[in-house]
Amino acid sequence: MTTTVDAEQAWQDLQRIRVPQERVYDEIERTAQDDTRASYTTAALMWMFLAVSGLDLPGWAFWLTLTAYVAVLGTLAVVYNRRTRIRLHRSRHSWRSFATFFAGMVVTLVAILLSGRLVEWLALPFGSLIQATVSAAAFLLFVGPANRWAVSTLRDRAGRATHEKGVR
Amino acid sequence: MSTPSGFDELIHPSTRLSVVALLAATEWADFPFIRDSLSLSDSALSKQLHTLEEAGYLEIRKEGGGRKRRTKVRLTSRGRTAFEGHVAALRAIVEGAGPAAAAGQAPEAADATAATTQQRQHHAKAGR
Numbered sequence: 226m227t228t229t230v231d232a233e234q235a236w237q238d239l240q241r242i243r244v245p246q247e248r249v250y251d252e253i254e255r256t257a258q259d260d261t262r263a264s265y266t267t268a269a270l271m272w273m274f275l276a277v278s279g280l281d282l283p284g285w286a287f288w289l290t291l292t293a294y295v296a297v298l299g300t301l302a303v304v305y306n307r308r309t310r311i312r313l314h315r316s317r318h319s320w321r322s323f324a325t326f327f328a329g330m331v332v333t334l335v336a337i338l339l340s341g342r343l344v345e346w347l348a349l350p351f352g353s354l355i356q357a358t359v360s361a362a363a364f365l366l367f368v369g370p371a372n373r374w375a376v377s378t379l380r381d382r383a384g385r386a387t388h389e390k391g392v393r
Numbered sequence: 394m395s396t397p398s399g400f401d402e403l404i405h406p407s408t409r410l411s412v413v414a415l416l417a418a419t420e421w422a423d424f425p426f427i428r429d430s431l432s433l434s435d436s437a438l439s440k441q442l443h444t445l446e447e448a449g450y451l452e453i454r455k456e457g458g459g460r461k462r463r464t465k466v467r468l469t470s471r472g473r474t475a476f477e478g479h480v481a482a483l484r485a486i487v488e489g490a491g492p493a494a495a496a497g498q499a500p501e502a503a504d505a506t507a508a509t510t511q512q513r514q515h516h517a518k519a520g521r
Contacts, residue, residue, distance in 0.1 A: 229396060230486055231490075232489070235483040238405075238407075239483050239487065241407060241410060244411065245415035245418075245431060246415065248431075249422075311421070311422040312420040312421055314418055315420065
């Protein structure tokens with residue numbers, strides 16, 4: 226059987242393709258807006274790890290804390306991954322997604338190192354608590370807006386790519 | 394009118410086209426997400442997915458057990474290639490009809506068409 230399609234029907238089919246793809250971007254944007262709980266949990270874990278690791282622990286206790294921290298972070302990642310309903314195709318990601326990921330690591334690391342130096346320099350009491358609080362706050366202040374910034378252009382980018390292909 | 398190469402008869406029906414279009418934007422999608430996004434019933438979606446799976450266009454993977462059982466659907470590289478070919482064929486048909494057909498519709502008109510199409514899909518459910 227051969228189907229014949231006129232231009233109007235083909236145009237309608239091209240528009241029909243857009244609708245489910247919009248639902249995908251709706252879900253991605255909704256997830257980026259609603260992941261505050263995951264951010265707070267990650268920040269709380271970071272705070273605990275930094276506060277505990279600043280207690281002049283013996284070597285084995287530090288490594289035990291680090292192992293527990295990494296294990297809990299891994300478990301958290303698995304739990305949130307199971308809750309995810311979709312994963313955006315790799316071709317649809319923009320450079321912003323990767324930039325946000327690396328910038329998040331850099332910002333957190335710089336906050337940890339700088340707050341540690343500052344606490345040492347000023348010889349503040351409860352140094353590890355201050356360092357943990359500053360680092361967790363820097364992480365929280367960065368991650369929410371950065372995630373929203375990363376996903377904000379995905380829909381437009383997909384629309385532009387479709388349009389450019391159509392023009393060609 | 395003859396159809397250009399790349400036009401895929403299997404993807405052409407509206408429900409299957411919507412399913413494949415949604416999956417093309419994802420690495421994988423959950424069965425309930427596809428069902429809710431396209432306003433289909435479980436059985437209608439299941440039927441379309443199995444047709445596409447038999448053609449090797451997608452993979453259906455079941456994870457977990459009991460109440461936590463999840464069904465993930467992923468477009469295969471064959472399915473992705475077929476979808477891209479089909480979209481290219483549709484564009485060729487529109488462009489072949491002259492600029493009036495392609496450019497004659499303003500973006501607002503295009504959005505309206507998309508909305509109408511969505512409404513139609515809601516009513517038609519898994520008509521095909």
